[in-house]
Amino acid sequence: MTNRVVTLAHYYTQPEIQQMADKVGDSLELSLYAREAEADTIVFAGVRFMAETAKILNPQARVILPDAGSTCSLVTQTDVTALKRWRESHPDHVHVSYINSSAQHKALSDWIVTSRNVDDIIAHLYAEGKKVIFSPDRNMGAYLNYQYGYDMPLWSAVCEVHDKFNEAALQEAFDAVPGSKYLIAHPESPLPVLKKADYVGSTSGMLNWVKAYQGDARAVIFVATEDGILYNMGLARPDLDLRQAPIYAGCQCNSCPYMKMNTIEAVRRAQQGEGTEIDYLGEAEMAAARVPIERMLEFSR
Ligand code: 13P
Ligand code: SF4
Numbered sequence: 014m015t016n017r018v019v020t021l022a023h024y025y026t027q028p029e030i031q032q033m034a035d036k037v038g039d040s041l042e043l044s045l046y047a048r049e050a051e052a053d054t055i056v057f058a059g060v061r062f063m064a065e066t067a068k069i070l071n072p073q074a075r076v077i078l079p080d081a082g083s084t085c086s087l088v089t090q091t092d093v094t095a096l097k098r099w100r101e102s103h104p105d106h107v108h109v110s111y112i113n114s115s116a117q118h119k120a121l122s123d124w125i126v127t128s129r130n131v132d133d134i135i136a137h138l139y140a141e142g143k144k145v146i147f148s149p150d151r152n153m154g155a156y157l158n159y160q161y162g163y164d165m166p167l168w169s170a171v172c173e174v175h176d177k178f179n180e181a182a183l184q185e186a187f188d189a190v191p192g193s194k195y196l197i198a199h200p201e202s203p204l205p206v207l208k209k210a211d212y213v214g215s216t217s218g219m220l221n222w223v224k225a226y227q228g229d230a231r232a233v234i235f236v237a238t239e240d241g242i243l244y245n246m247g248l249a250r251p252d253l254d255l256r257q258a259p260i261y262a263g264c265q266c267n268s269c270p271y272m273k274m275n276t277i278e279a280v281r282r283a284q285q286g287e288g289t290e291i292d293y294l295g296e297a298e299m300a301a302a303r304v305p306i307e308r309m310l311e312f313s314r
Contacts, residue, residue, distance in 0.1 A: 017053035018284055021067070023059040024216045025241035026134060027274040030058045030280055039217040039247070040112050041127040041313065047071050048310070055228075058275040059293075060085045065116045068291040069299045071307060079279035082270045083287040087113040087201075090170035091149045097121055099146070103166060106146040107138055107288040110305070113172070116294050119138045120301035122148075125309045128200050128215035131157065134312055139163065152176060153200045156207045174269045175201035179261040186235060186259050193229045196258065197222055198237035206258075207236055216242050220248055224249045240267045 021043050031037045036046045040063060047055055047067035054075045057064035060083045068076040092113065100108050110122035111131070117123055126134050135157060138145050147154040148168030152175065158165055179199070183206060187194055195268035197219045198210040207213050212222045216272055219238060223246045226234070230252065236243060237258035246255050257267050282288055294302075 016053045016286075017051065018054045018056060019050045019059065020056040020058065020280065020284060021046060021063075022275070023063065023272060024245055025239040025269050026058050026229075026275045027030055027241065027277075028244045029277050030275050031241075031244065033277070033280060034058060036171060039127065039129060041068070041129045041215070042217060042239065044127075044306070045072060045310065047074075047076075049268040054284075054286065056280060056288075058280050058283075060269075060271045061289075062088055062113055062115060062149060064117075064289075064291050065269035065294065066112060066306065068294060069116060069119075069302050074217070075286075076291040077283045077286070077288040078291065079288045080276070082186050083274045085113050085271055086125075087111065087149050088115050090117070091115070091118060091168065093117045093121070093214050095140045096148060096168065099148075099168065101144045102143075106144045106166070108139070108146050108148070109135060109165075110148050111150045111153060111247045112306075116298055116302045118149070119305060120298055123308075125305045125308070128153070128157075129218060130313045131200070132248065134162075134219045135163065135165075136158070136161065137312070146314070150201055151154065152207075155204045156200050156213065159204055159208075170203040173201055174267060175237070177267075178202045178206045178258055179260065180205045180209065181266075182259045183235070183237075185262055186256075190233045193232040195228070195232055195234045196237060197234065198258070199239075203235035204238050210237070220245055220249065223253065223255065226250065226253060238267070239269045239272065240265070241269075241272060 048070035064078040149170040154167035197212040235258040
């Protein structure tokens with residue numbers, strides 16, 4: 014009997030990995046694809062919370078993470094026992110959690126969101142008169158509170174890659190460009206950076222913005238997110254001057270160490286069945302985590 018292996022890759026993985034994948038996408042697209050995949054084995058070239066989400070949505074499949082170290086700082090900075098206490102201290106609030114969270118964290122949530130649907134889901138909850146607490150990304154929560162005038166209490170974890178973007182380095186880069194310039198940014202970036210952005214959105218959202226760009230052909234477009242996305246942007250619009258937003262002058266250093274653990278060798282080994290199998294989640298935990306994820310997928314359909 015053949016073993017149907019499906020390989021998924023996030024936009025932040027290196028180009029060669031994306032070329033090896035059956036599907037490349039953002040967190041929402043990859044979750045949906047994993048859920049529907051008719052696969053015996055799903056190799057997830059991304060980070061652990063993504064592979065866990067795939068397992069929760071497609072429990073029949075064997076899900077393999079190429080490198081056991083591929084975590085995410087939003088997960089490692091969140092102590093789930095403390096999170097449970099925080100949630101219990103807001104009994105009249107709906108708990109909305111970003112998908113960059115562990116399975117235990119998701120099981121303590123009413124809704125899961127990704128950077129693609131977070132604006133719409135929280136707007137929907139406020140429209141229903143709900144009070145909301147948001148975890149774990151403090152920067153994303155601060156942006157939502159600022160942008161829409163919400164008053165959500167926030168958990169305090171950050172993405173260690175995006176949190177390094179800062180106004181001073183950006184201003185310096187802007188000043189060095191004589192003509193028109195744009196900034197597009199992922200909402201995991203700090204609020205002062207997001208306030209300067211012409212567009213804020215998910216990896217797919219930023220990619221679509223670039224694809225649709227019709228402005229000054231000589232403009233410089235600074236991209237405040239992980240460097241992997243520049244590959245797809247460059248393929249889509251080789252005519253544009255796309256540059257990584259700097260963290261300090263001259264830096265080309267917006268790399269997620271966890272995403273980049275997906276080496277070609279590790280992905281090839283995972284396709285042969287080696288690597289870290291996501292086989293440690295209990296049935297009850299997966300069932301509890303599935304509820305808020307499915308709620309999101311139903312909303313985003
Ligand atoms: P996206 O869902 O926008 O692809 O984001 C995933 C992520 O980890 C960003 O750092
Ligand atoms: Fe996590 Fe940041 Fe890496 Fe995304 S870029 S996986 S949020 S550490």
